Amino acid sequence: MSPLKILGKFLISVGIGVLLFLIWTLWGTGIYTERQQNRLETEFAALEPVAETGGPRPNFDPAPGAPVFKLEIPRIDVDHIVVEGVGVEQLKAGPGHYPACEDRFALPLCLRDDGDVFWPGEEGRVIVSAHRTTYGAPFWDLDKLKAGDRITTTTKWGTFEYVVTRTSVVDDDEPVPSTGNAAELLLTTCNPKFSADQRLLVFAELEVGI
């Protein structure tokens, strides 16, 4: 076999490899996330309710990847279990709740750097990040949310409804102004689709705790 023929067959094989990667990225990762969500749903349902406090237990510090609350956004068909942490592995399983504002999670998204973490229903900024594409793409349609749309978070200490107040697109290193101690939910994902140049932000304010 001539070297040119070998090179040709090699390039065709590499091309098929790239195609397999695209199939995995666009569809296979979604199947993976769906399975993870099924597992998380079961784990979340098994968690003990925290009825007496109306908030998370003192020193509530779930491990990365653990289910922490349920996020429902009827307008864009989001119904996912949120996991703790926004690392690569955590976001494969579903939307991730930003942990304490450490160095790598500093501005633009965190308000404080004293290690405080905010949970649904509390005063402060609760931040949830998720994939815009791949791994089930929970926030694929996040740009379709408009002021007035409702977001429901179901925790083990209550159900809290937020109402979208505004949306914004910022560069990935652009600070997001603080809103003080308002009970706020901030959803964030990459923008535009298939790019990470910017962040799409959706701000919502706590309306009612059930």
Add this chain to the structure above:
Amino acid sequence: MIEPNRDPKQPGRWKRRGLELALWAAVAIITALLLVYASDRWLPANF
């Protein structure tokens, strides 16, 4: 009719083709796995 892989004029021809096909399939699969590994490491987490 003589089956191709039993053609006495070309012994082992189909076996060689099979091995070659397996080699190129391995190249394709390794390429895909390398891309999955690279994308995990270098693509932004919430891409």
